[in-house]
Amino acid sequence: MEPWKIPSSSEVNVQLAYCSSVKQMEVAIERYTDLYLHCPVAHFGTLAWEEWNNITKAAEPYVQKNVREWKRGLIEADDPRTRSWYRPKKAGPKHTRSGSKGAGSARARHRRSSSQ
DSSP, X not given: OOOOOOOOHHHHHHHHHHHHHHHHHHHHHHHHOSOXXXXXXXXXXXXXXXXXXXXXHHHHHHHHHHHHHHHHHHHHTTOGGGGGXXXXXXXXXXXXXXXXXXXXXXXXXXXXXXXX
């Protein structure tokens, strides 16, 4: 059995700072963020700038799906944030073009009345 390793004060401070920053991030996300995306790109290095194209390709499907679902939820809730980019389709009566040969057109009505 190995003896216990007592962490140094700097290791304890790093862990405390991490825990504090995670809690602050959770509060900030809850309080100030409309949409928070945690893209599946953890397998890339933090400073892997040469991987930029691969990172964006890996994140794109996740981002598109989540943004689409978020926008759909806003629309369904009639959220005022949708006013600048969403215009609901107006459900109005369907009009026929004048002069068309449909059953309701003036030409069709004239044919029916003159044949009687």
